Amino acid sequence: xxxxEEDPQALSIQEGENATMNCSYKTSINNLQWYRQNSGRxxxxxxxxxxxxxxxxxxxxxxxxxxSKKSSSLLITASRAADTASYFCATDGxxxxxxxxxxxxxxxxxxx
Amino acid sequence: xxxxxxxxSRDICQRGTSLTIQCQVDSQVTMMFWxxxxxxxxxxxxxxxxxxxxxxxxxxFVIDKFPISRPNLTFSTLTVSxxxxxxxxxxxxxVTGTGYNEAFFxxxxxxxxx
Numbered sequence: 746x747x748x749x750e751e752d753p754q755a756l757s758i759q760e761g762e763n764a765t766m767n768c769s770y771k772t773s774i775n776n777l778q779w780y781r782q783n784s785g786r787x788x789x790x791x792x793x794x795x796x797x798x799x800x801x802x803x804x805x806x807x808x809x810x811x812x813s814k815k816s817s818s819l820l821i822t823a824s825r826a827a828d829t830a831s832y833f834c835a836t837d838g839x840x841x842x843x844x845x846x847x848x849x850x851x852x853x854x855x856x857x
Numbered sequence: 858x859x860x861x862x863x864x865x866s867r868d869i870c871q872r873g874t875s876l877t878i879q880c881q882v883d884s885q886v887t888m889m890f891w892x893x894x895x896x897x898x899x900x901x902x903x904x905x906x907x908x909x910x911x912x913x914x915x916x917x918f919v920i921d922k923f924p925i926s927r928p929n930l931t932f933s934t935l936t937v938s939x940x941x942x943x944x945x946x947x948x949x950x951x952v953t954g955t956g957y958n959e960a961f962f963x964x965x966x967x968x969x970x971x
């Protein structure tokens with residue numbers, strides 16, 4: 746079964762608003778990654794946060810990680826219509842094999 | 858980072874036939890993986906493609922159904938054999954490399970079995 750759970754499953758906001766997506770996982774990790782998928786295409790890597798990091802920024806993206814709660818959040822600020830996509834978190838399950846365990850994903854719709 | 862070319866991007870196939878998907882990376886990478894994404898679902902790992910040896914399959918996936926080759930560090934193929942409509946999914950190639958932990962993905966192959 747998938748390790749990650751994400752909420753909400755779907756999110757609809759107006760352009761300019763912020764979008765927050767949450768991810769929970771079950772086992773210890775080395776790192777956690779966030780991906781974007783547009784219209785069932787390939788995954789675009791957004792950001793990687795290591796288990797010893799608590800927060801990371803990349804442009805309009807802010808990711809937090811709470812290993813004590815086994816959870817992470819992705820914040821997209823000042824959203825744009827082009828941010829409309831599905832967002833997935835993925836963990837390595839503390840292995841060094843490169844295998845990823847994906848959450849169920851959040852579908853974000855940003856209305857112009 | 859790595860640039861991944863995956864072919865074909867989409868295909869419609871008859872049940873009972875097989876389709877081979879190719880994954881080409883622009884640089885030598887350590888690990889290559891194949892994932893499946895069923896309609897409306899998240900990604901599930903099919904197998905790790907091992908260079909020069911048999912792939913390592915995850916629970917629920919078998920070599921007879923999903924034979925995988927990896928003849929060198931930059932190329933791999935996944936075959937979906939004896940297809941049925943239940944195999945309709947997006948299949949994605951993924952790589953990680955020495956010096957970086959991020960996993961990068963190809964554009965995926967959208968397979969429809971009729």
